[in-house]
Amino acid sequence: MSKTYYADLHVHIGQTKQGNAVKISASNNLTVRNIFEFAKNVKGIDLIGLIDTHSPEVLTEFDEMIKNKEIAELEGGGLSNGEVTVLLGSEIEVYDSFCSGPIHVLCYFPTLEKMKQFTHWYQKYVKNPHLSSQRIYIDGVSLQHKVKQLDGLFVPAHVFTPFKSLYGKGVKSSLKEVFDPSLIDAIELGLSSDTAMAQVISELQYYPFLTNSDAHSLENIGREYQKLLLSERSFRGLAQALAFNQGKLVCNYGLNPKLGKYYETKCRQCGSISQSLSHCHWCGSNKIIKGVSRRINEIEQSQGRTSSIVERPPYIHQVPLKYVPGLGPKMLAKLRKYLHHDMYIIHEATEEDLNQLVSSNVARQIIQLRKGELQVVPGGAGQYGKVEK
Structure with a gap:
């Protein structure tokens, strides 16, 4: 019998058991055992x-x-430890002769x-197989074929982020410039976009959309996630859900795109919204970062507006609990102590439950978070947006 599960499919490892870095920019306490527990x-x-x-020390730790x-x-x-299932994956940077810029992709495999x-195979084509997000020195389609040869799943990552993504700078207008469309299993949207924004792009019409945290710390696990109806909590269950044959993607939960670091086109120097891509009208700087909303509009215009919109799961705008104004670390720890964990607090706790532990204003905002009703100030140029108080 199928059951629903919450899934975050993009979590980094900061450090191995031996104390060596894997994702250099990630927290040192982001270890395999801590991730299972947290x-x-x-x-x-x-x-x-x-x-x-893919890191050899991580594989050795799994064996132990x-x-x-x-x-x-x-x-x-x-x-599995009986309560959490970990899927084995690798984030890789593709930058071959067909790319306009580097592209990050996620590759998942069924077994150790x-x-x-x-x-x-991979360590023959990268400079350091121990580290995360390494550039691979083969073309994108060859990588896809290798993943499929090993029964894996292939997912372009955070596809609209201005840097190191498919549509950020990776292609001029179409994924066909770099990848074989038939060998893509899903599209990861990233923090600065949602379903409504992405589904206007015609070539993405028939791919499932994933919303993941790209967590570089324990606390950011579940920053974005999805609810899946699976026949089993396993690689096979996920693959079946993405293929829509036994299981399905029920709902995406992610940040309002305006909270992302790259939603608006902004000046990195002064943070002002900019209509120009050449210079800032406020401070004169030429450090303008093109926003995701603008880039999506460019791609849509180049491909032509799609004639039909595929019916998709709802996308609920949420924020992590730590974003809720007035909900400090001590109060959040109290909620977690008495109300199980974040998924229970966000999705199941009643307003009465919340009022017994936090102020009525904070309780009201958690209910608004659940419904996707919190108001936000847009982010851009590398600065996150924020929730209005």
């Missing part, structure tokens, strides 16, 4: 995509955890053996 007890996330598991019976490999793919086979 996802279960604090965030309430059921399915985690770890996208640095299986030997010690801390986790087990599932028949349907993935590693398949991941090890991929790692053995």
